[in-house]
Amino acid sequence: MNIAKVIVDVPASSINQTFDYKIPERFRAMLLPGMRVIVPFGPRKIMGYVVKRVNESSFDKLKEIADVLDLTPILTPELLELGKWLAEKTVSLYITAFQAMLPQVLKANYKKELERLSRESLSAELEALFAGRDFIPYGALENSQVNFHQVQKAIQNGDIAVHYLVKSRVTKKYVTYLKPTREVHLLEEALQDMSGRAKKQQELLAFFINQSQAIELNSVLKQFKTTRSTVNALVDKGLLATFKQEVYRNPYDDHTFEETEALELTVEQREAIEPIKQNIKENAHDVFLLHGVTGSGKTEIYLQAIQDVIDKGEEAIVLVPEISLTPQMVKRFKGRFGSNVAVLHSGLSNGEKYDEWRRVHRREVQVVVGARSAVFAPFENLGIIIIDEEHENSYKQEDQPRYHARDVAVHRGAYHHCPVILGSATPALESYARAHKAVYKLSSLTRRTNDKAMPDVNVVDMRKELHAGNRSMFSRSLKENMEKRINRGEQVVLLLNRRGYSTFIMCRECGHVRECPHCDIALTYHKYSNQLKCHYCSYEEPMPLYCPSCNSDLIRFFGTGTQRIEEALTKLIPQARVLRMDVDTTRRKGAHEKLLNQFANKKADILLGTQMIAKGLDFENVTLVGVLTADSMLNLPDFRASEKTFQLLTQVSGRAGRHDLPGEVIVQTYTPEHYSIELASRYDYWQFYQQEMQMRKKFQYPPYVFLALITISHENHVKAVQSTQQIVKSLWKHVRKETVILGPTPSPIARVKDRYRYQCMIKYKHEPELRTLINKINRQFADEINKHDLQISVDMQPYQLM
Numbered sequence: 001m002n003i004a005k006v007i008v009d010v011p012a013s014s015i016n017q018t019f020d021y022k023i024p025e026r027f028r029a030m031l032l033p034g035m036r037v038i039v040p041f042g043p044r045k046i047m048g049y050v051v052k053r054v055n056e057s058s059f060d061k062l063k064e065i066a067d068v069l070d071l072t073p074i075l076t077p078e079l080l081e082l083g084k085w086l087a088e089k090t091v092s093l094y095i096t097a098f099q100a101m102l103p104q105v106l107k108a109n110y111k112k113e114l115e116r117l118s119r120e121s122l123s124a125e126l127e128a129l130f131a132g133r134d135f136i137p138y139g140a141l142e143n144s145q146v147n148f149h150q151v152q153k154a155i156q157n158g159d160i161a162v163h164y165l166v167k168s169r170v171t172k173k174y175v176t177y178l179k180p181t182r183e184v185h186l187l188e189e190a191l192q193d194m195s196g197r198a199k200k201q202q203e204l205l206a207f208f209i210n211q212s213q214a215i216e217l218n219s220v221l222k223q224f225k226t227t228r229s230t231v232n233a234l235v236d237k238g239l240l241a242t243f244k245q246e247v248y249r250n251p252y253d254d255h256t257f258e259e260t261e262a263l264e265l266t267v268e269q270r271e272a273i274e275p276i277k278q279n280i281k282e283n284a285h286d287v288f289l290l291h292g293v294t295g296s297g298k299t300e301i302y303l304q305a306i307q308d309v310i311d312k313g314e315e316a317i318v319l320v321p322e323i324s325l326t327p328q329m330v331k332r333f334k335g336r337f338g339s340n341v342a343v344l345h346s347g348l349s350n351g352e353k354y355d356e357w358r359r360v361h362r363r364e365v366q367v368v369v370g371a372r373s374a375v376f377a378p379f380e381n382l383g384i385i386i387i388d389e390e391h392e393n394s395y396k397q398e399d400q401p402r403y404h405a406r407d408v409a410v411h412r413g414a415y416h417h418c419p420v421i422l423g424s425a426t427p428a429l430e431s432y433a434r435a436h437k438a439v440y441k442l443s444s445l446t447r448r449t450n451d452k453a454m455p456d457v458n459v460v461d462m463r464k465e466l467h468a469g470n471r472s473m474f475s476r477s478l479k480e481n482m483e484k485r486i487n488r489g490e491q492v493v494l495l496l497n498r499r500g501y502s503t504f505i506m507c508r509e510c511g512h513v514r515e516c517p518h519c520d521i522a523l524t525y526h527k528y529s530n531q532l533k534c535h536y537c538s539y540e541e542p543m544p545l546y547c548p549s550c551n552s553d554l555i556r557f558f559g560t561g562t563q564r565i566e567e568a569l570t571k572l573i574p575q576a577r578v579l580r581m582d583v584d585t586t587r588r589k590g591a592h593e594k595l596l597n598q599f600a601n602k603k604a605d606i607l608l609g610t611q612m613i614a615k616g617l618d619f620e621n622v623t624l625v626g627v628l629t630a631d632s633m634l635n636l637p638d639f640r641a642s643e644k645t646f647q648l649l650t651q652v653s654g655r656a657g658r659h660d661l662p663g664e665v666i667v668q669t670y671t672p673e674h675y676s677i678e679l680a681s682r683y684d685y686w687q688f689y690q691q692e693m694q695m696r697k698k699f700q701y702p703p704y705v706f707l708a709l710i711t712i713s714h715e716n717h718v719k720a721v722q723s724t725q726q727i728v729k730s731l732w733k734h735v736r737k738e739t740v741i742l743g744p745t746p747s748p749i750a751r752v753k754d755r756y757r758y759q760c761m762i763k764y765k766h767e768p769e770l771r772t773l774i775n776k777i778n779r780q781f782a783d784e785i786n787k788h789d790l791q792i793s794v795d796m797q798p799y800q801l802m
């Protein structure tokens with residue numbers, strides 16, 4: 001077994017296979033599948049993952065593994081299999097699938113450098129570049145005046161060489177400790193011998209005479225108000241020693257979590273949890289859809305099911321949407337399970353994420369709570385996987401590998417013979433349809449645990465407001481209601497239902513809209529910097545004073561961003577204290593939490609925000625929720641627009657009146673008759689489900705069919721169209737009669753970063769060979785992709801259609 005099969009870190013479809021390497025003597029005893037290695041590949045060295053050890057290879061001259069980066073495998077045998085499955089299922093590369101399962105810092109870091117080999121003098125430019133050094137970073141060359149031809153020649157002559165270095169980015173955090181190194185009587189002797197002037201040294205030494213344990217250096221320095229030089233003096237005398245010890249970065253260090261205990265379950269909760277407990281007891285795998293209205297106690301069910309799993313000595317994964325990974329949410333799990341919980345989400349630094357991941361890897365915790373990628377937590381005895389708010393789009397990764405966490409969870413649940421729970425007040429249509437067909441087991445929670453009624457929803461027709469002469473974005477009833485609540489000392493949540501958070505610029509004279517020069521999308525206006533920005537490529541320009549098209553000075557911003565609403569709001573109700581929460585105000589680490597704390601401490605009357613305020617918040621003083629434009633999502637070119645609107649309205653309504661004070665919801669819309677608005681206002685999920693299913697059937701969308709979206713992009717417009725046409729043609733040749741292929745059509749955003757984008761959509765019921773076919777097409781275009789920068793991206797079961 002002295003040959004390793006390795007998946008190498010080269011993201012190209014022509015290299016999407018294992019390569020054989022000889023295992024040198026020194027690694028033979030320790031090398032296991034799932035470890036990272038460094039291997040020679042062409043002229044350089046790169047990282048790779050060992051997936052298997054074998055005896056024989058069909059190639060003779062094998063190269064040797066150069067180094068091994070891990071002492072224990074970082075991918076378990078299950079995850080190695082899962083990665084393979086994931087890559088095939090999503091039509092991605094094996095290497096990208098593996099990397100998606102691991103924390104960022106375990107990916108390799110590549111560096112290029114130049115080495116001077118010859119002692120003889122080089123050209124003047126090269127001498128200046130090396131400036132007496134033997135090694136210089138490659139970047140120095142790129143930033144210099146030296147031309148590459150000269151460098152090439154020097155390389156050919158053997159005067160200099162280029163090296164490719166692989167570095168593991170892993171950074172462990174170490175803390176320095178201080179401890180005595182002599183027996184007490186020797187320390188005492190030394191103390192007596194010390195000169196009277198070394199006051200601080202004496203104090204320190206006296207301290208360690210009384211206590212022989214190691215102490216963190218920083219705390220010693222603080223306690224004795226002294227500096228490192230005092231310590232060094234004692235270290236030099238051989239009395240004390242310093243040493244380093246690895247510590248975990250704990251992002252929740254400064255939080256204390258109040259301990260909670262299991263609550264007595266309501267009748268509904270008991271009925272819902274029973275079959276789950278049964279599953280856990282019997283090591284059985286079912287997928288449960290827990291459909292419960294907001295505030296019905298789904299989380300308590302998760303907690304009690306997890307307790308069973310812990311008692312059995314097994315492990316639990318809980319996925320929550322990134323946005324609701326608030327301290328409020330973390331508290332519920334840490335409160336119940338204490339330090340037995342690791343938390344993984346994108347708000348952590350890379351180092352923190354790595355440390356939390358290692359606590360899982362080393363089995364130091366049994367529970368992980370995290371966003372999408374936590375579904376890959378390297379547990380080996382999984383007892384349950386829970387996905388809260390399972391309808392959330394953020395569970396779909398919009399990047400290679402384009403996987404849905406729900407699919408991964410179900411796959412892992414089957415492997416581990418354990419239950420998977422999907423919880424939501426508004427399940428995804430796909431999930432509910434599966435429950436309806438008894439593929440999933442349905443449990444319903446129809447009432448809030450405190451039996452509080454769901455808040456009344458009043459739909460306001462904004463067209464009537466306009467007719468009555470009210471041109472503002474606040475209806476009269478919303479304004480009056482806000483004032484009433486604020487005067488009573490209650491709080492208001494205002495939702496701006498919009499994807500973008502800023503505004504676009506339009507000339508009132510000629511209608512010119514300022515667009516990004518590299519993308520077919522309007523630039524958005526950022527007030528604080530007075531800049532126009534592109535959300536797709538980060539292009540930026542200053543806000544023009546005159547219209548670039550007609551020179552008029554009537555160029556203004558349009559649309560209703562949160563910033564503008566905030567301004568209008570402060571004019572409308574001057575006494576109101578407004579907190580704005582959007583991408584802009586929450587960018588900085590911890591900002592999200594700070595804003596929520598301010599609101600919880602009643603430092604503001606109104607919390608105004610985008611989608612991110614709709615989820616999971618629970619403030620007892622909130623009695624009014626206002627939705628400014630309920631229909632703004634309905635016009636997007638997305639077959640899920642109605643579903644998303646229904647989900648959002650239901651979620652945000654659930655924020656009001658969760659405690660003693662009764663709540664109310666005001667929904668402003670221009671299309672009050674739309675079924676998703678009307679049915680959300682009555683909390684009628686079942687009606688909505690039926691009606692929406694009819695639409696999906698009529699227009700042939702999921703869950704009636706599967707979708708695959710292929711997007712082709714190139715800098716040359718004609719090339720993009722032609723390639724798409726070719727792809728569509730070869731697809732037609734091989735798919736079944738019932739399968740539909742739409743396209744080529746320009747993507748809804750037809751140009752991004754100067755690349756033209758075309759797409760085709762495949763709608764199919766049964767196409768077992770589709771993935772193979774797409775892979776074949778990919779290979780046919782390999783040359784165009786490698787040499788002519790054609791990009792083909794495949795999204796199986798897309799959620800983002802733009």
Ligand SMILES: Nc1ncnc2c1ncn2[C@@H]1O[C@H](COP(=O)(O)OP(=O)(O)OP(=O)(O)O)[C@@H](O)[C@H]1O
Pocket residue numbers: 263264265266269292293294295296297298299300425449450616654
């Ligand atoms: N059996 C119970 N007895 C008393 N209180 C309960 C019980 N179960 C849950 N609760 C409380 O009811 C409130 C709502 O429960 P929880 O947050 O779990 O609901 P949820 O369905 O997860 O809500 P949402 O979907 O809005 O997040 C919480 O304050 C919780 O502590």
Ligand SMILES: [Zn+2]
Pocket residue numbers: 516517518519534535536537538539753
């Ligand atoms: Zn752009």
Ligand SMILES: [Zn+2]
Pocket residue numbers: 507508509510511512547548549550551552
């Ligand atoms: Zn103009």
